[in-house]
Amino acid sequence: MQADLKPPAGRPLDNRVTSALLDAALSEVSEHGLEKTTVAEIAARAHTSKQAIYRRFSDKTELVAAALLEAFRLSVPPPPQRASVAQDLQQCLQYYTALLHQTRLGPALRSLVPHRREQRLVAVLDEVEASQRLMLRQVLIATPFESDMETRIDLLLGLIYFRILLCGIDIRNDDIERAIYLVLGLIAPREPMPPAGLPGL
Amino acid sequence: MQADLKPPAGRPLDNRVTSALLDAALSEVSEHGLEKTTVAEIAARAHTSKQAIYRRFSDKTELVAAALLEAFRLSVPPPPQRASVAQDLQQCLQYYTALLHQTRLGPALRSLVPHRREQRLVAVLDEVEASQRLMLRQVLIATPFESDMETRIDLLLGLIYFRILLCGIDIRNDDIERAIYLVLGLIAPREPMPPAGLPGL
Amino acid sequence: MQADLKPPAGRPLDNRVTSALLDAALSEVSEHGLEKTTVAEIAARAHTSKQAIYRRFSDKTELVAAALLEAFRLSVPPPPQRASVAQDLQQCLQYYTALLHQTRLGPALRSLVPHRREQRLVAVLDEVEASQRLMLRQVLIATPFESDMETRIDLLLGLIYFRILLCGIDIRNDDIERAIYLVLGLIAPREPMPPAGLPGL
């Protein structure tokens, strides 16, 4: 009647090995890209063996997917302040920008964009995107900008992914700011910044 | 006194072979993805030999890059009508959408997005993007929307790349239309379509 | 205090694979010759892979050399009877003749004669020859024919190698017998022997 009738006899998997593998996988993929990353190299970097990998993951793809998902889930975005839509968006997008730009997640994610035909990797990208979309919805919902909300989200997310993942170039904060003002249909705050700036909505 | 004193001795490369190779490479990559594409298979599909490939391209990556670039250059977008900015943008974006969606270029380009660390492939993506950006600039220049032009372009291109290349999902025409209206800061034409729609602006 | 403190970590080379490779190599070479023998074909015949070969031998040449040496070492000539020098020689030479003629060693050895500039193959031929020379010395030593022993051995070995390896033609037993009598300076048992043998010329 129990779930775990099997205290699965024998030595259990060592969590330290698992963590080392996920970390090594993330580093390797973010440094060399998915294709040039070698299973043997990941194992070596984690000071373990290929067999330790295949005991945990069905193949290289699964390992990499797990490594990226793990890394993404560990990164918790700051909650919206609910003060100003523009400010909340700015904070949110800057957070994701930094995540893609300054951590190993950026190169790694970019590395597996073209493998959307691999079902296992789709799940990772989908989860990342869904999470970001959810966050943005929380910012926009119940505001005057709720109309065409999904299109606005597409535009903003698209900007980030496009510039960072595809073009691989930096996005400055004022790029984000300008894009937000455009997408929200506000008067863009040209330099000098109007002191009354960023009205509640 | 002449530049080409040397009609470079020996049998010249056969252009028919080169074309067949580029075409075969494009087909293979768009069907199976970059990784699962085999050099031998490309050669076979072009009814030639691996050696013919390596005489022209230093490796598989170079061949694929050339094939995609060739295909993109051969696709000439329709010139803007200069009637209405919104209409021109719509036409332009729909053209690129169709290019990515309905030709072999779409899957192929997506297939090499993650190889931006490969210098040879960067050139392809860069040229494609630069070409599109140029087209959009021609539409927006000398209009009221010239302010923040680059940001508007980023938003629109980002939308397309994001939805098609990364998410792999379709973009309907009204998605594009809505995005254009948002980015131009117009009043989106909600259903029913206002008769005065798409003012010249 | 022990020599082998290191049981060399990891899975050891499988001797069954090694044997299968040596056997397959010997067969292929003896059937098709060294040049027309394919590494892939050897691997296939041994029901294994090319990599298994290159894990053991640095290249095709090394594999073939090992295969021939192995085959030669496994063939043990019968010991001399020490009854009559002529009979012992006959038995010995007939043994080698049969070895070259009726086993896979013959075609195989012939196949690598011209590769004496390959250091690895020289070793094989040298060991074979040294072994035969040693055997013949054991027959001749401490007999009236010890004088000019090396020259006699050269003549007899030369005959076999010349006729079998180079000319590729058979040697009948009475050829051997006649040569032995000549080299030993005996009166060949001709039917009937001319009585007034060998005047000045």
Next chain:
Amino acid sequence: MQADLKPPAGRPLDNRVTSALLDAALSEVSEHGLEKTTVAEIAARAHTSKQAIYRRFSDKTELVAAALLEAFRLSVPPPPQRASVAQDLQQCLQYYTALLHQTRLGPALRSLVPHRREQRLVAVLDEVEASQRLMLRQVLIATPFESDMETRIDLLLGLIYFRILLCGIDIRNDDIERAIYLVLGLIAPREPMPPAGLPGL
């Protein structure tokens, strides 16, 4: 009504090119062995092109065969003095020894020994051997050593081929001398050489 109705239209083959090819082939084969010799390299060495080769010879093997045969035919052995069988043999064998040892023929011939399964190369080796055998027969015929003549010839030729082609080692003159005495059934002239040297016996 004529034999050669065809003054074979067009430009005739240039004999200087042919000679250069034969010479280059001989050099290359004697230096690198048959297998490591490249058709392109032969052509380059002869300052011509591969096509010039294939216009004259059906393939590499044929070219090499022709080169060796040419070289062998150009070397005319000195006629026997008919003074003493032993002396004549000595002169004859020394001549062949030198031919194999000090000219490009030696390495080249050795290089194609193992290709006896190639019909075209057999012809070369056969002609060489037949020529040598004929010479030796002329020495031995009509002498007391005519009995077992073929066996004696086999022994002497075998010695040379064995020592030079297979073992690749030198044969000193006294080796030859000793072998001749053994094969002729004479009393070998031990050092010190008896002043009356080489009596007809």
Next chain:
DNA sequence: TACTAAGCGAGACGGTACGTCGAGTCTTTGG
């Protein structure tokens, strides 16, 4: 405490694709 099942690092296993090289043929330009 001793047994036992399973994890551990290391590395060989069969397989597939890579990029290279040589053979023999074909196709240029230039006598």
Next chain:
DNA sequence: CCAAAGACTCGACGTACCGTCTCGCTTAGTA
């Protein structure tokens, strides 16, 4: 039509990586 250069097809070479299997060992958790 020859000569030189070099591209052509074909097939073998030796290498690299994948995912699996096997070695000798260590480490839980049960007996």
